[in-house]
Amino acid sequence: IYMYGAELAKSPAGQIGAGLGQTTSTGTISLIPPTLSITETGQEETLDGVRFVFQLTPGTEAPAEMNFFLPERRALCMAENATHNLHNILTLRGALVRDPRVWARYLTEAIELFATDSDVLFASHHWPTWGTAELTEFLSQQRDLYSYLHDQTLRLLNQGYTGPEIAERIQMPPALDDAWHTHGYYGSVSHNVKAVYQRYMGWFDGNPAHLWELPPEESAKKHVEFMGGAAEILPKAKSALEAGELRWAAQVLNYVVFADPGNGDARELLAEVYDRLGHGSENGTWRNFYLQGAAELRGNKAQASLDSASPDVVAALTLAQVFDSIAIRVDGPRAWDARVTIDWKFTDLDEEIRLRLANGVLVQTRNHDNTPADLTVTLTKPQLLQLVATGSLDGLQVDGDRQALATLVGLLDTGDRDFDIVTP
Template sequence: MTRRSGHDPWPPDDTAADRGFVAALSPARITHADGQVVWDSDAYAFLDTPDCPDTVHPGLWRQSQLCAKQGLYEVTEGVYQVRNLDLANMTLIEGTDGVIVVDPLISAETAAAALALYRAHRGERPVTAVIYTHSHTDHCGGAGGVLPDGAGDVPVIAPSGFAEHLVSENVYAGPAMSRRASYMYGILLDESPTGQVGCGLGMAVSKGTITFIPPTRDVTRTGQEEVIDGVRLVFQLTPDTEAPAEMNFLLPERRALCMAENATHTMHNVLTLRGAEIRDARLWARYLDEALHLFAPEADVAFASHHWPTWETDAIAEFLTAQRDLYAYLHDQTLRLTNKGLTGTEIAEQVRLPPSLEAIRSVRGYYGSVSHNVKAIYQRYMGWYDGNPAHLWEHPPVDLARRYVADYGGSAAVTARAREYAAQGDLRFAATLLNHAVFAEPDCVEAREALASVYERLGQGAENATWRNIYLTGALELICRPAPVPLHSRMATALTVDQILDTMAVRVDGPRAWDEHLVLDLRVTDEQQTWRLTLSHGALTHRSTPPGHPPAGDAHATLTLTRLQLLALANGAQEDISTQGDPGALRRLLGLLDTPDPHFDIVTP
């Protein structure tokens, strides 16, 4: 991850990135109803200069210049994309009566602006369908901006398992993932040559209203065909690739192939740095191979949910071949060395891509990295434990740090030694020592400033945008703690009763609930079902029963309510709910629910 000297050796991709340009949004500044800036493409005007500053890796500078190109683009006849009005692209496929929207961005505000830009140049076509290519928020959160009145009769199509995985990833561990995402995407950094210069996959994540309109139609198999608004689509189901639920599709009559996020112009993450399920690099490679042989010969253009398209059948085949070989190589070499007894961190130091792959810009590590991906593949197979007994039961970070610092002779001695390592260019060990110093004595200004300086150097030398953002955000929070960015999300309103109850279960303070035993029945009127909640041994479990089959045995209390009233209760709102039995049972349960901390410390204890 050290910075390469000289200039970026890859030829410009402007021809592909500029091809089909129709118009830009000007000014490209989108706001929330409360005036908060949701998106600002114009903030990246500093990238217009061709000369890369010393504070940014040349390869990342060039990637950010390409990602910063903004506006409406024609992909092929009847297929358009709006790029750089959010982290992802919105694709628009023109049909007989209207337009099919593919991946409506993160926020309702940016999605509405993207659709308006399209309509300003292609006419007031109604939205006749929405397609979610996979279960990540940047591809569905803006649905309310293109369907402000909900789905109604408009089909909403997604891969099988979409809603389940979306909720699992964004709700159950949502607070922790959101906090880590603020590091990964550099949300707290200013847009500048010394701050955030993009994410490698796009420029940034929007900060608007996250909505969710559930799918109404599932894609369940490869080869499934759908005719939507007169447009024929042939789907390829690709579970456990870039997302647990994902799909590619071909538009046969337009010879256009959508690769979702399975093949973009960067190496991707096998495990995203904000946290998620580990992807299966082996399956990822196999599905890319399947797409290569199933669809590539039938396509004149391949486009994705990020970056710019690839045109010409032979170029598409080369592009998909490189992406396939990338994930296959990482997977197979990690397992080869695992079976020779190396651990994940050791393998990450040994594996490098073949020179023939390293020379291809579209697999460079602007978003994912060889080091992180190798460790993720190892973790998928072997878990966090590397087999060494010394690592089986280590002290937690603060206790470990205090022992290291004491043995070194105190925080001042550790800091001085770390400065020596940094001066010699060993920033990685300098960061390790200074991290111990900060965790042992978090109020030590000298240690915090020294660690911030090391993080800045590591970040400015990183070709990988997310590594840069993480290091620079860590440096920022060591010196000052910026105010958190307010979030606007309506995703929870689409949760099922089971999902709402699951979110309550992961909030139960187990030790405080050890000696409590509660049984509550929830009669959810709009679902016409009853759910029984049981709190036992500190665990909250639930099961549903169909109408006419009440749960067996007595409950401490029976509540009659709607799904949205249940959601309000789970979020701490006081609701006037009909209760039979012990009125204190619900209060006791709610009193045992912990409140997540969305702004927990990361670089300090």
Template sequence: MPTTPKPATPTIVAQQQEILNTLPFSDRQDFEDATRGLVARRQPNAVTDASGAVVWDNDTYAFLSGDAPDTVNPSLWRQSQLNAVEGLFEVVPGVYQVRGMDLSNTSIIEGDEGVIVIDTLLTKETGEAALALYREHRGDRPVKAIIYTHSHADHFGGTKGFVTQEEVDSGAVKIFAPEGFVEHAVSENVYAGVAMNRRAAYMYGAALARGPQGGVGAGLGQTISTGEVTFVPPTHTISTTGHEEVIDGVRFVFQMAPGTEAPSEMLIYLPDHQALCSAEDATHTLHNLLTLRGAVVRDPHAWSKYLTETVDLFGDVEVVFASHHWPTWGHDRVVKFLQDQRDIYAYLHDQTLRLLNKGLTGPEIAEEITLPPALENAWNTRGYYGSVSHNVRAIYQRYLGFFDGNPAHLWEHTPVERAKRYAKLAGGVDALVSTARDAFDAGDFRWAAEVANHAVFAQPDHVAAREVLADTYEQLGYGSENGTWRDFYLAGAMELRDGQFGTPTETNAPDVVANLSPEMLFDAIAIQVNGPKAWGEKLTIDVVLTDSGTRYRLRLANGVLTYSAAAQQGDADATITATRASLPALAAGSPDALAAAGIEVAGDPSALGRLAAVLDPGDKNFAIVTP
């Protein structure tokens, strides 16, 4: 049975009260906006997959009512109450959103004959449920087009809940996406996908029990659904700001914003509705510049510049809606919202650069930096998803890298070896545990976490060490305003107490892998090569694609798999003949998988076996809070 959570300590209770006394909780405008335009709710809300397993159930957040309990930061409680508001909503006539059906929103624009869908949620099952809710109340209108705002899976993974691949292939449905979408959507979820998905399980708290001592929300939304992630490539690419498309009688004007919240991203203006879809560049939170699941550091300087451009471009805007959260209505309120969002990214960027040029390191800047009162007290710039603390350190990393300039940090021992030495310095693991418990009792949870973490890494099976570290993470979670920090802390406590829960949702799904270009597929295979195991192996494999007429030579030598499409001299050890669609079977490495895909092998078939023998796929259950 799962371990029973513990209550909040007096230190956390006092902190929660201070937050209640500090922030403007009497401002209820967001609650009015989050419920405005409600058409209907889906009751009951639970969404199941083909096997009957529940993949989403917003009803599990029904406890989010009344005042915040001691075990939840009151500011995060407020944000979670807003995020849990679910249903089909009219933004303006002809523009609808389904919210509370996944981590993200789907927006549905009514055209002359059907609808245009902006973003499709994370999984097929939730996408299908969202469309069914819309059709129940607005009629069985066909989907004429889909627009992906950006290259993160919670905005394209549910596409097959709205349309089929056959409908897209036939031309009945068009799919629009920003330039670079496929490359970034696929590579992010495959190259480092195993590690990102495992860490995302912590970040979104998908395995946490819902409740005041467990999962209450991730700040950007409640959590991620656990159904089937699908992928349908776009048929049309948008590459220029100001580009206009008329889709099913509706005008769409696009603003490119690459390198902001996603490497491939665009905002969308509907001039006839005076409505702006801000994608994920302006939402009701300070967003991430570096997500806790891991990603390439985003560019806050470009982000702020694009939001200035947004205000300048769309001067008659009356409502802004986004891929997360609830809309904002009224020209003046919309402009202020966009300007506040712009200013928070510009402020963090500029002040971090100012302080790093004075010699402060990332952690020091994170402690030093303070926000202007106008941004500190604006609910939409609070750190529910990104935080000032980790965003500042991300900016430092973007400009100066991992090294803070102190030679002592250039070649440190690994966490385990460092922990063993700290244990010896302290007089043994028991002494470390005692110190951690003293810090815990004094309410110094940051120090307790550091000390107890050394104890666990020095001796992972030490029961008291695991207990004090879990207790500490739990209190840090209770106190966190940031939803993903809370999830990380509580997930860590859960795994220390009850064992690993793995990866509930995997975005490196078959649909995503199937859309790797040949070059990206070869790169994905190369990442899996166990270098030391392959040191003595040398082989070549030619890959001939019959539908494109392209020929590649793969070469394994010196523990590295490389490839080239240039003409090669001599015969390869083996030659495989395939189509681009069948080529992903190569990643499986087995003769049966190749045969099932219709791939022909000539030459020495053992070459493929030798390649497969040195592949070392990732571990989706790797340890995080233990060595």
């Protein structure tokens, strides 16, 4: 919602794109389990009469990713590893930090493997680059882009600068800055540099003042009190806005809103700041974050409408993944004193898994002792998925205390898809 601006009005003052593409799909998310695994670079497969040569690129834009080459068509697909913009080292929607060093090395490998034999390069989201010389230059500049961000971040890190400080100091080479496909329409130099710092150093910058800070709401209330209250802050924040000090105005007004979410003047003034920051952003995702934040401050809160846990996606999960998805829903404090053991016997997969709840943790194991479980359920994987959806044991072969499952289900939390972001 925030990153892609899916709920914003499509207008010059609203959502005009997301940098990498237009916006998110409104269709149903699905997943087809693979029937053929690509396990090594250079692997060749013929699919529907077309010969593919694959290059594995794990740890680049995604933990598992690959490029492929079509020899007879002299066409090279770079997946999301070389697009017509600077991609994300860490996506603003949240993910594991990617490795720009490995990313750059795989781009070098792609040049060495395929460039001279290619007439056209294309990517998952973007238009083609035509010509061997042109696509080679494109790949080389993309490679140098990620290498530069990685290496210069570490150089400045070793001089004692923190992520935010490096983001303010780093300067891009003119040759890269002049190539418009290296610009931050999707990723940005600013948040990518901070991501590289995070990958190596984590969230803590070494300053003891940042080791145990107050949480945002409590910190905001004390900041506002120290600054003389909202009545003193708002005129100064308005002056900062009028002077173009937008980043500072946003920081100060955020304190006021978090200290008193009902302060309508503070909310509207902060929304104006976000409007200006959004409309001034080259980066599509930055624009969307700012404008969605402004909309919510004005009472237009977006509702999450896309369900990523569609039946097809859930059906494609392994048993371990299904039980992992249950484990992260356990409400730890409520489950501290609960003790539940359930054995699951899958007749279609010839597998047995024991779930044990203790100390607020749901653990799964395939190798357990001979101690009896509170409940044993014999079923198939499709029946498990139905059980997860309904919580009902009806129609299943059950041995033991049915209340064991009810206890476990009663300790599961339901996530809030519409939690607040710009207010506490």
